Amino acid sequence: MAKVKRGKVVRYNKWGYIFLIPFVVVYVLFQLIPLFRTFYYSFFENYRSGLTQIGPNFIGFGNYAKLLSNPDLWMYTKNTLIMWILGFVPQIIISLLLGAWFSDPSLRLKGQRFFKTVIYLPNLIMASAFAMLFFTLFSDGGPINEMLMQIGILKEPYQFLTNVWSTRGLVALMNFLMWFGNTTILLMAGMMGIDTSLFEAAEVDGATSTQVFFKITLPLLKPILIYVMITSLIGGLQMFDVPQILTNGKGDPMRSSMTLIMYLNNHLYSKNYGMSGALSVMLFIITGILSLIVFKFSNGKQDK
Incomplete structure (x- = not known):
């Protein structure tokens, strides 16, 4: 009987691996191989000067040295952040x-599904259309x-798109409107997963709603908050479509919104292509370090 059961487990596991094959194939072809090729080509000089194709010529870390010595890289990193x-x-x-408001059972809010749908709707709009x-x-x-x-x-008309901080503010406002609904849903899911007996015990002990939020809700939400912060940081460093369309691809005024x-x-x-490969690797490294x-x-805050 033990052998029969073990054989069934093996057969079921086999189907699990079979279902994973399409994902693995797509990931290797369209993610892993391009990643390694980008890293490989970043060591080459490969560009077009007029009608003349230069390279590909192996230059080692020449593209990286040129990028790191160029103040534009750090200026655009600062703009993006x-x-x-x-x-x-x-x-x-x-x-x-919003998450604390919607997940609080004592409020007994009506029409929660409607409001959740409404705040999530901007996330469904294409960023280009939004811009x-x-x-x-x-x-003007x-x-x-x-x-x-x-x-x-x-x-008189205020020139929103020719002022540095108003342009940056508009880009930030669009990103806020597009993504706060998604973040609300994630945080609300984390709040609803907290054991309600903790809130009931705090209420019995006379804790205020503010104390409950900062002493119980926030500490238990830290795993979700870390996930939201890191994924938002990665998405923020890859910011492209909104400032590209809003500033016609020039990052005006004075390249202050160039990402x-x-x-x-x-x-x-x-x-x-050589420089773009090096810049892609640099972006990958910057994202990894900041994350x-x-x-x-x-985690350090949590351990304390």
């Missing part, structure tokens, strides 16, 4: 408040300027 922080901080605050909408709304002759002048706040992926796209457009810092910092 600033716009991510401007969008992420209000996103995590609003999502925590075009904001470009139209906040242009757009509805926002017209409305502000009609109510007397402005005397790392826009910088990479410029190298791909100019067919400088590790977030993870270690969060």
Whole structure:
């Protein structure tokens, strides 16, 4: 009987591995092999100068040295992080408040499904369409300027897209609106997984709702918060479509909204494949380092 049972387990496991084959094949073909080829080509000089093709010529770490000595890399990294922080901080605050509100059984809110659907809807809109909408709304002759002048706040149109911080703010606002619904759903799922007996015990002991949130909810949400922060950081460093469309691919004003992926796209457009490969690897390293810092910092706080 033991042999028969063991044979059945082996047969069931075999089907599990068979179902994994399509994913493994797609991952190897479209993720793993391109990753290694990008790393490989980053050591080559390979670009087009006019009608002349230069390379591919092996130059070792020449592309990396050129990137690290170029102040543009650090400027675009700073731009990307600033716009991510401007969008992420209000996103995590609003999502925590909404999650706590929707998951609190004592409030007995009506129409929760409707409101959850509404706050998630912006996540379904294409970023390019969202950027075009904001470009139209906040242009010099757009509805926002017209409305502000009609109510007397402005005397003349404000140039939102030629001011450094207003442009960065618009990019951050769009990222906030598109992603806060998704973050709310994740945090709310984590809150609903907390044992309700902990809240009941705290209520019996006379704890206020603020004390319950900071002493019980937040500490138990740390695994979800770390996941949200790291995935948001990775997505923020890969920010491309919103600033690309809003600034016509130039990162104006004065390249203050140029992101790392826009910088990479410029190298791909100019067919400088060696430099774009090196920049991709650098982006991978920067993402890994920042994600590790977030993870270690969060874990250190948790251990204390």
